[in-house]
Amino acid sequence: MKDKKRGKVYIVGAGPGNIGLITLKSKECIEDADVIIYDYLANKEILSYARPDAEQIFMGKHGGGPVITQDKINRIMAAMAKKGKTVVRLKGGDPFIFGRGGEEAEFLADRGIPFEIVPGVTAGISIPAYAGIPLTHRNYSSTIAFITGHEDPLKEKSSIAWNKIATGVDTIVIFMGITTLPSIVTNLIKNGRTPDTPVAVIQWGSTNIQKTVTGTLKNIAAKVKAEGIRPPGIIVIGEVVKLRKKLMWFEGMNDLNPRILYTIYKTGIHGKKILIAATPKGICRIHFGKESSFIKELKADFHGTVIQRNDRYFSQIISDLENYFRGSATNFTAKIDLQGTTFQKKVWRALLKIPYGKTVSYKEIAEMIGQPGASRAIGTACGKNPIPIIIPCHRIISSDGSLGGYSGGLDIKKTLLGIEKNSARQDA
Missing domain, CATH: 3.30.160.70 (Methylated DNA-protein cysteine methyltransferase domain)
Structure with a gap:
């Protein structure tokens, strides 16, 4: 596979997340690579196939972290190839299905850098299968549309013809649409799709943390919000979703373990x-x-x-x-x-009510829960707090103003209180 004279880039599909769904060709590329540039959606377990001396570069962070621009990814990929390296650009799913693989290949082609596309098992087909949803079925669906829920933000207007898709396609599969689900639902109903159309939203499909929420167009957005579903996920819209009750196999199997x-x-x-x-x-x-x-x-x-x-x-x-x-x-x-006794949970829920940037005493918490003589027991419950920081036991101090104890150590407690004090002062 390796060209010793010139570097080469392999744009490789890593599949939907389950390591068993990576292709043999993809595995071969990873095993031979000098450099692996991988995305957030590419299962890191796949990197176990890499050589010990292979350089691994993470190019994507989920949820509020620093953003790596596509231009920077392109330039790193090209620079490594120009050094004579065999580069694997590892992408979740299939690189040519809403993965920007086409743009990366264009960048390489424009610069005369050799490249090869290694298709992957696309999430749009495999994840519904893991949720027990066939995309086609003689009785329910003869047509499918794959749609992105996250178009280029620089576009002047959307290129999705909702007026045609809403009633012209039996099964609609949407990538990257969880955060835009309310507008997707609105567009479909506004353009004629019945509000009672079945919908499934599948989070982390094909992995052991797969979670599926089902509903209809009229209630799915509320259900997804209530369940705390966040990206990544695939949305399936159409009558085929009804078959999930009978064909669900993967999530039920996981419940046994x-x-x-x-x-x-x-x-x-x-x-x-x-x-x-x-x-x-x-x-x-x-x-x-x-x-x-x-x-x-x-x-x-x-x-x-x-x-x-x-x-x-x-x-x-x-x-x-x-x-x-x-x-x-x-x-x-x-x-x-929360895992604890009834009293402990009562204390911990009281801690959640302490305002950000404020401190209270053990005595005040005891009074808050209606047990004014339980200050010592409050301290014990705080010491057993299973989720410090989220349940802010660092906001509890002694009546004399001293810090008291903290499971992470007093240096951490001082730091947390300092962060909150400074932030609250800036907001004032």
Whole structure:
């Protein structure tokens, strides 16, 4: 595969997320690459096929992080090839289906840089299949349309002919449409699609954290918001969605093997790392200690559950944390799954009511929950807070004004209070 005289770029489809759906050709390219430039949607497990000496360059961050421009990606890709490197540009799904692979190939062609396209299993077909939704069916669908929900923002106007698509296509599959779902629904109904048309929204399709929400055009946007569904996801619209009840196979199989997912996030504050874990219901742990003790604690608390690292699942909460540490966010959007006694949960919910940038005493929390003599028990409950930062026990101080304790250490507590104080002062 490798041209020793000249560098070459392989624009490679990584498939929808499940490592078993990568093609043999894609795997071969990764194994031979000198440089791998990969996107957020490309499963990082696939990089295990890379040579130990291969350079790996991450070119895409999800949810509020720094944006890598397409021009910068193009130039890095070309520069590596000009050095005689074999470059793999690894992209989620298929590079020529709403993946900007065509634009990258044009950039290379215009500069005379050799390239090859390696198709991947597109998310638009595979993810509905993993949700038990066939895109065609004799009784329901003879036509399909693949649409992007995220057009070029520099376009003067949309090129999507909603007036034709709304009633002219049986099954509509939308990529990158979760954030624009309300406007998509409005356009379809306005142009004649019945509000009772079945819809499925599939998040993280084909992976072990796949989640599907179903409804109709008239209620799907509200359901998706209520369930906290965020990108990435595929939207399927049409009568074929009805078949999911009978044909659902993958998510039901996963339910037999419950998992606790976790990640490790380096905060940049005092060199501290935060370990974050989640159940299917939401974030259940934030831990300042070592990974080994964290895993041991999870196994003890969630006996019989598979503990598995999955960094991609936590992109939104990490984005929220980064914004919080920068002083640009005052709350968190992630769902939480509180595990504790009735009293502890009562205390923790009271902590959530403490305003950003403010501090209260243990005594004040005791009075807030209607148990004025329980200050000592309040302190114990704060010490057992499973989700510090999100549940802001750092805002609790002693009646004499001293900081009291904190599971992450007093240096972290001082820093968190300082961030909030400075941010609140700037907003005043």
